[in-house]
Amino acid sequence: MRLEETLERITPVSEEWMMKAKERLDNLTKPRGSLGMLETLAARYVAITKEIPISMPEKEIFVFVGDHDVVTHGVSAYPQEVTTLMVKTFLAGRAAINVLSRCVGATVSVIDIGMKHDLKDEKGLIRRNVGRGARNIAHGPAMERDEAEKAIEVGIEMAERARERGARMIATGEMGIGNTTPSAAIFSSILGLNPEDVAGRGTGVDETGYRNKVETIGNALKRNNEILTDPVSVLAAVGGFEIAGICGLCLGGAAAGMAVVVDGYISGAGALLAMRLNQSVRDYLFFSHRSLEKGHKLFFEVEGLRPILDLDLRLGEGTGAAIAMQIMEDAFQLFNGMATFEEAGIEPGA
Amino acid sequence: MRLEETLERITPVSEEWMMKAKERLDNLTKPRGSLGMLETLAARYVAITKEIPISMPEKEIFVFVGDHDVVTHGVSAYPQEVTTLMVKTFLAGRAAINVLSRCVGATVSVIDIGMKHDLKDEKGLIRRNVGRGARNIAHGPAMERDEAEKAIEVGIEMAERARERGARMIATGEMGIGNTTPSAAIFSSILGLNPEDVAGRGTGVDETGYRNKVETIGNALKRNNEILTDPVSVLAAVGGFEIAGICGLCLGGAAAGMAVVVDGYISGAGALLAMRLNQSVRDYLFFSHRSLEKGHKLFFEVEGLRPILDLDLRLGEGTGAAIAMQIMEDAFQLFNGMATFEEAGIEPGA
Numbered sequence: 001m002r003l004e005e006t007l008e009r010i011t012p013v014s015e016e017w018m019m020k021a022k023e024r025l026d027n028l029t030k031p032r033g034s035l036g037m038l039e040t041l042a043a044r045y046v047a048i049t050k051e052i053p054i055s056m057p058e059k060e061i062f063v064f065v066g067d068h069d070v071v072t073h074g075v076s077a078y079p080q081e082v083t084t085l086m087v088k089t090f091l092a093g094r095a096a097i098n099v100l101s102r103c104v105g106a107t108v109s110v111i112d113i114g115m116k117h118d119l120k121d122e123k124g125l126i127r128r129n130v131g132r133g134a135r136n137i138a139h140g141p142a143m144e145r146d147e148a149e150k151a152i153e154v155g156i157e158m159a160e161r162a163r164e165r166g167a168r169m170i171a172t173g174e175m176g177i178g179n180t181t182p183s184a185a186i187f188s189s190i191l192g193l194n195p196e197d198v199a200g201r202g203t204g205v206d207e208t209g210y211r212n213k214v215e216t217i218g219n220a221l222k223r224n225n226e227i228l229t230d231p232v233s234v235l236a237a238v239g240g241f242e243i244a245g246i247c248g249l250c251l252g253g254a255a256a257g258m259a260v261v262v263d264g265y266i267s268g269a270g271a272l273l274a275m276r277l278n279q280s281v282r283d284y285l286f287f288s289h290r291s292l293e294k295g296h297k298l299f300f301e302v303e304g305l306r307p308i309l310d311l312d313l314r315l316g317e318g319t320g321a322a323i324a325m326q327i328m329e330d331a332f333q334l335f336n337g338m339a340t341f342e343e344a345g346i347e348p349g350a
Numbered sequence: 351m352r353l354e355e356t357l358e359r360i361t362p363v364s365e366e367w368m369m370k371a372k373e374r375l376d377n378l379t380k381p382r383g384s385l386g387m388l389e390t391l392a393a394r395y396v397a398i399t400k401e402i403p404i405s406m407p408e409k410e411i412f413v414f415v416g417d418h419d420v421v422t423h424g425v426s427a428y429p430q431e432v433t434t435l436m437v438k439t440f441l442a443g444r445a446a447i448n449v450l451s452r453c454v455g456a457t458v459s460v461i462d463i464g465m466k467h468d469l470k471d472e473k474g475l476i477r478r479n480v481g482r483g484a485r486n487i488a489h490g491p492a493m494e495r496d497e498a499e500k501a502i503e504v505g506i507e508m509a510e511r512a513r514e515r516g517a518r519m520i521a522t523g524e525m526g527i528g529n530t531t532p533s534a535a536i537f538s539s540i541l542g543l544n545p546e547d548v549a550g551r552g553t554g555v556d557e558t559g560y561r562n563k564v565e566t567i568g569n570a571l572k573r574n575n576e577i578l579t580d581p582v583s584v585l586a587a588v589g590g591f592e593i594a595g596i597c598g599l600c601l602g603g604a605a606a607g608m609a610v611v612v613d614g615y616i617s618g619a620g621a622l623l624a625m626r627l628n629q630s631v632r633d634y635l636f637f638s639h640r641s642l643e644k645g646h647k648l649f650f651e652v653e654g655l656r657p658i659l660d661l662d663l664r665l666g667e668g669t670g671a672a673i674a675m676q677i678m679e680d681a682f683q684l685f686n687g688m689a690t691f692e693e694a695g696i697e698p699g700a
Contacts, residue, residue: 029439030446031427031553035669036642036662077381085696089379094689096380102687103680203381292386310660311677312386319385326676327661330453337452339444346435 003149003232003248006156009255013047013283021046021335028338029346037308038331041286045332048259048284049168053336057168057259059106059325061318062158063090063097064245066114067133068142068178070220075213076178077204083177084117090175091124096315097173100322104329106171108318113154114176114241128154134240137182137220141227141237148236148244155248156255163256170253171261171288171325172270173318174242180293183269185217185238187295189228190272191302195221198295200265203314231276239269246270251277254284261328263321264291264313268299275303288324289313353499353582353598356506359605363397363633371396371685378688379696387658388681391636395682398609398634399518403686407518407609409456409675411668412508413440413447414595416464417483418492418528420570425563426528427554433527434467440525441474446665447523450672454679456521458668463504464526464591478504484590487532487570491577491587498586498594505598506605513606520603521611521638521675522620523668524592530643533619535567535588537645539578540622541652545571548645550615553664581626589619596620601627604634611678613671614641614663618649625653638674639663 021043026032033039046052065087071080089095090110101108111126112119116133119125130151134142143151162170180202187198195217201210217238221228224237235244246262247270253260254274262271262285274281289309290296300307308324341348371393376382383389396402415437421430439445440460451458461476462469466483469475480501484492493501512520530552537548545567551560567588571578574587585594596612597620603610604624612621612635624631639659640646650657658674691698 028446029436029444030665034553034663034665035446036664038661038663079697082696085694086379089689089694092689094379094687094693096378096385096684096688099684099687100680103683203384308661311388311658313384313388314386315380315384323677323680326680327673330450330673330676333453334446334449337444337449338446339439339442343444344435344439346432347429 151244156252159252200294289320501594506602509602550644639670
């Protein structure tokens with residue numbers, strides 16, 4: 001579905017079902033609110049799906065893959081070829097995200113949305129390449145505006161496909177050497193923060209690499225300054241294809257009435273763009289974890305959001321989202337399975 | 351096994367196996383350390399069990415149940431009978447801990463270690479009652495010193511029983527109306543902190559109840575001041591039977607070379623006593639979550655410990671521990687299942 005159409009279809013979640021969920025939670029055999037965040041997760045999921053009891057959802061994790069010419073500035077600890085090698089590891093089922101998705105019972109889908117290298121015959125890869133790597137953002141825009149829209153629409157397509165296959169809970173993930181740099185540029189531009197406050201060490205650059213990174217982000221924002229006018233323009237100017245895919249998955253998920261579990265820092269940049277394109281998107285997003293990447297904490301503070309986990313993860317791929325899905329399912333099982341006060345013969349207390 | 355004998359059997363975990371685990375972790379297809387806490391959890395588990403690959407452990411959660419005469423001071427939002435009613439709900443498999451233990455595939459064992467009411471014929475209840483409720487700590491000691499030792503030994507017995515049945519990962523849980531009050535008294539006494547800094551709202555007392563609670567804790571510490579000389583004395587003076595059981599489970603688990611997942615605030619008080627009885631116990635403990643209860647945060651800070659989760663839980667029963675067990679198993683699966691750099695044909699980076 002086209003971007004404009006998708007944005008129009010997104011509505012706030014049901015307050016009526018949110019109330020119904022809270023009512024049930026307050027009748028379960030526990031002090032009111034004592035399951036903390038597990039209660040708010042379950043209630044929001046009910047407000048999205050409008051269903052009590054909760055049906056345990058089919059789950060799909062989308063790993064969007066893209067490259068970044070900005071790596072020539074030495075902003076990453078790994079060479080660009082690692083993107084391709086990691087995609088092969090995903091498809092072989094041997095990466096962290098594969099292991100975790102098996103733990104939680106989710107499908108993993110890997111999408112070439114902006115890889116440099118064309119993995120033509122690779123079995124299992126979803127081929128939706130919009131461009132062969134994002135161009136060097138320090139020298140000009142990462143992509144054209146219509147490419148950005150097209151990449152967002154790939155994300156929307158993935159959400160719709162998941163919905164058709166019966167999924168009610170989807171998650172974002174990514175792979176792309178160098179992609180914390182454009183993510184930091186997006187946080188900086190959208191939130192009005194300094195590059196040094198939002199840029200972190202990524203997968204582990206040294207001090208020189210870090211200084212290059214901050215400088216490169218500053219240059220990218222300066223060089224593209226005139227076109228940083230709206231979320232899609234920011235994405236096209238200083239973003240990347242996989243970030244566009246994540247943005248689209250958030251939008252498509254919200255439009256289709258699904259819960260979207262957002263992974264870490266890079267996914268956060270995509271989700272932020274989606275929230276700026278339509279403010280009701282926020283109701284459908286579940287932020288899985290606070291990554292060790294510096295600007296992530298700031299993002300949550302500025303946006304008034306709270307992630308589910310805080311495990312010092314900084315791997316990406318969707319790893320934090322997979323673990324968070326497990327906790328969400330725990331919350332759903334509690335919602336469905338606990339006895340009510342009446343069933344237990346207890347007077348509700350405080 | 352007797353307390354003294356158990357304390358003598360506890361040794362520090364294997365540094366050699368810790369190193370072996372770290373070596374493997376650094377060879378997996380991810381930037382070094384990028385799985386954050388998941389890496390440290392797996393490494394410490396290997397240091398405990400001395401086994402690579404990790405065998406997915408049998409798991410057992412122990413819910414120790416006791417009552418507290420201190421409830422007559424209005425320190426809890428619920429009447430004492432709720433302890434009995436909740437035990438029935440546990441045995442019927444309908445409480446939060448039952449739902450979560452099914453999610454994680456753990457057995458739940460419920461132990462009457464200090465219940466007021468004798469549930470004689472209740473099927474499935476493990477009957478090890480040491481005393482019919484802890485006595486009112488504001489007026490004198492909760493129990494005699496030999497009762498405290500006996501209750502600790504019940505916990506040790508449970509750990510040994512679990513080990514014999516093949517468990518390698520056990521968890522603490524509890525139920526007992528009023529038991530945040532003795533827990534706060536233990537934190538205050540052992541850590542040298544003021545009652546108002548460690549006491550929280552428990553399951554939800556109002557302002558008057560909270561003031562009663564702080565005052566009652568102060569009175570308990572004053573009244574028992576002369577006998578607060580060592581961990582077992584503190585337990586006997588201002589603790590409770592279920593807290594003693596938890597302390598024993600930590601000790602027995604460490605002595606038997608098992609990982610012990612510690613639930614929330616009350617379990618934390620039991621674990622703190624165990625750590626003071628033998629400092630190597632710490633190596634075997636995994637603190638599952640930071641509860642909303644005020645003093646819990648302070649306890650972690652003072653002891654330099656970091657909990658796995660922070661979900662605003664304040665229910666007890668072992669609920670946080672059950673969820674943390676899931677995350678630990680995720681860590682073990684990653685440890686076993688991810689490809690190495692060599693297998694993926696990637697040069698290790700930073």
